Amino acid sequence: MLRTSLSLLRRHPALPRVLSARLHTHHPRLSGGSNPPMDFPCIDKLETRQRDLLSGPEPTYDKIVTGYQTYTHPSFTCDHGGQLTKMRIAYETWGQLNAQKSNGILIHTGLSGSSHARSHELNKSPGWWEKFIGPGLAIDTNKFFVICTNVIGGCYGSTGPSSLDESGARYATTFPLLTVNDMVRAQFHLMDHLGIHKLHASVGASMGGMQSLCAAALHSERVGRLVSISACARSHPYSIALRFAQRQALMADPNFNRGHYYDGVQPHVGMKLARSIATVTYRSGPEWELRFGRRRQKPDQPPALCPDFLIETYLDHQSERFCLQYDANSLLYVSKAMDMFDISHSVTQRLERQRAEKQRACTSVCMDASEQPASEEGHSGVETGDEIMADLVRGVRNAMQPTLVLGVQSDILFPVRQQKEIADILRRAGNTRVTYYELDAMYGHDTFLIDVVNVGAAIKGHLENSD
Template sequence: MHSLLRRNISINAVFRSTRSPRALRFSTTASPRLATPSFPCVDAHAARQSKLLEASSLSPSYSRESTDSESGPEPPYARPSPTSYHTYHHSSPMKMTYGDELPSFDIAYETWGELSPNRDNVVLLHTGLSASSHAASTSMNPSEGWWEKFIGPGKAIDTRQFFVICTNVLGGCYGSTGPSSSDPSGERYATRFPIVSIFDMVRAQFHLLDHLGVDRLYASVGSSMGGMQSLAAGWLFPDRVGRIVSISGTARSSPGSIAMRHAQRSVLMADPNWNNGFYYDGVPPHIGMKLARQIATITYRSGPEWDQRFGRKLRKENSSQGSVQDRKPTLCPDFLIETYLDHQGEQFCLKYDANSLLYVSKAMDLFDLTLPAIEEVGMVPPPPSTIEPDYSYSSIYATAHTFSKSHPPPPNPPPHLPELAEGLRPLANTPMLILGVQSDILFPVDQQRELADALRMAGNGRVGYYELGGVWGHDTFLLDVLNVGGAIRGFLS
């Protein structure tokens, strides 16, 4: 068959441009053959490296611990000014979930509204992975916060009614103690910092509540990792948490979410600048951070959003790089979606401490409220809350079956559902609002259904459960003031 005739067909016929094509997006005119290529998307990394190297050699104190000294230059990530938040210092050791002991720690926090005379109007707000305590503007820090539209007079969390507290998590880098902090000897912890759990973050927060004299929260509220903390708060302290909001969170990190965080940690730790976590005397792993944030950004939104927002539009060129008509595709970003991801990575890569990212990301992976997992870390579930059921809490939510028509029990419940229900027993008496988003690929809506189902199975008759549509994916909690805000407002009032 190899000696067959060669057949001549004019494949070039398809190139005949008989119609005048619309504005060319990509040029099809021949370029000088085999020119040595250039890669501005890669050169940008080298340029930032040089700039940071130069800055670090000009400022020998660049790497100094700045929580201890307000006068030193800022570390490479944008730690907020210590005058822009309150700090609670815990001077005695705290035992942590995985057996280590933290000799002392700081928790950065901010507040909104007024504490009532009975101290019974406190809403503890928990953050996602990389957020600071700055959820909304304050007199100490008038810049816009990450939940500005949700917190304030007349807003979803109404500060005419509630006293809101938000902390930077233990392990973070925005004023709370984490791997970039110094140990008692004055050395940066770096990766000598103990592995942190979501429980540890919450225990630290409750030390702050003790300090503030707050016995009992009106509500614990959080989204994403904040949803985990919100559950953990009610789990650890059933008598101290009045109600719980968990938005796009989970009671048990799934392997799919772990996979996406693993990919981020892998690219970050592969950056030679990371240096096993000991980069505070040099240039931080900005390339690894950028690459990690690009991956994270993919998990924060959704394909349908990008379809609407970017479609297949090409990036805008600098005028120096020629007109759109002259452009050929390259191995660097060509599409707007690519420059969007690139930009998100660039924006973040010096804003957050790389080690904090690793520790907080790992804490999310480790979170699991199934009974065997709880027991395996040597913890025993506290007995379910003894608070009287709150029947004033609208009868709409009074039965476990309210939502069963639009959300029937799954035909094949996940095999761990009974174990999760057992693990969630301490939350059986706490009114709950669970909210999930159908386009979320990081904390898929299945995880929200599973959580609602397990809580009901555990005997909780006051589980409110909503699913949102839309294209905003995991980030819906930051964007959908109408629906997310409305559900919270209804639940808290």
């Protein structure tokens, strides 16, 4: 039914406008009464965008970011059992790898980040961490060889839902579920390809901070230092709820088509709503009080139901700019991986067993007594706070690297108590070289992108310290 409707709309691009006109003509509240109807320029704008999408080419996400290199791994088994053949990972590098191949720093991205962290000859556009990476900067390319990847599941060059599968069709929602651990294992396949046995440091913020902690804990022999900014040791209910709301808004878009939208209209309205929700969590109330207050865009005109306050116009602009620059399915898969993140020993062990079982193409009867699921290892099913903490401590027991944990007091997405939890479990595990900083910045979660002076100084000091 949906494909029939899409075909009809392609043949008649003016149909949405006709239907809208008919709706306005025949709606009982618009045909009489003493009050004039409200104007909805925001809906008019969405309808115009819809018509443009019906007649225009589909977005090609891996062309939005250019100048990256790729590494292809022949076969990759995901933690939840899914398979990727010829897994591709996109990456960019800055600086020079030394003869010992010991000066590598792996930069992990946030949810929608690309490998383009800094400009270079093949792509001179500013990167998302442009002011942090470079000669003499926080991550000094005169000293370090810096690598940044687009995570698997993404849409900027690495294998993700918008990629072609072995049959030549888009994966869409046949793409396997991912974990943050999967993303990190894929990155270490790239490190093998580059000949880097041990990194000088693993550095990341937000979801990147999850990856950096995962790398240090699960591949400890290959990570010399750890930097985790505005992240967590396990996703907490509040952030899970926020990402759930984003996914629900996206999937409610009538063009979503259970993820099989690549030959039709992109679910841009759902993506716009999802991004609006996300943007609310990325910044802070105090910053918006200062920037926008209660000011309206047109204070001399009556209030409107479309964007009216300056904060509303800001959210509308930010979400509109994003909604066709990132693949909707990638948002679903990568955000779900964030929700499932938990560095606890029992969780990581269960995932490793699942993946090993899939690789052996073995059924559950092949497991011996030492390989039973975590739920069968004596847990009562109801964990106390002490049991949860003990499980987290066991999960990071190998992460003994010099560590910097950085939190921001105004961060509502990853509150500082979650940064304290990371520092606490590392110290309880025996790591005596944990440095914890808490910034009193007003930029909320996005502080790691904005506060070059304080965040940059903390990173630079940690990476260059001789300890």
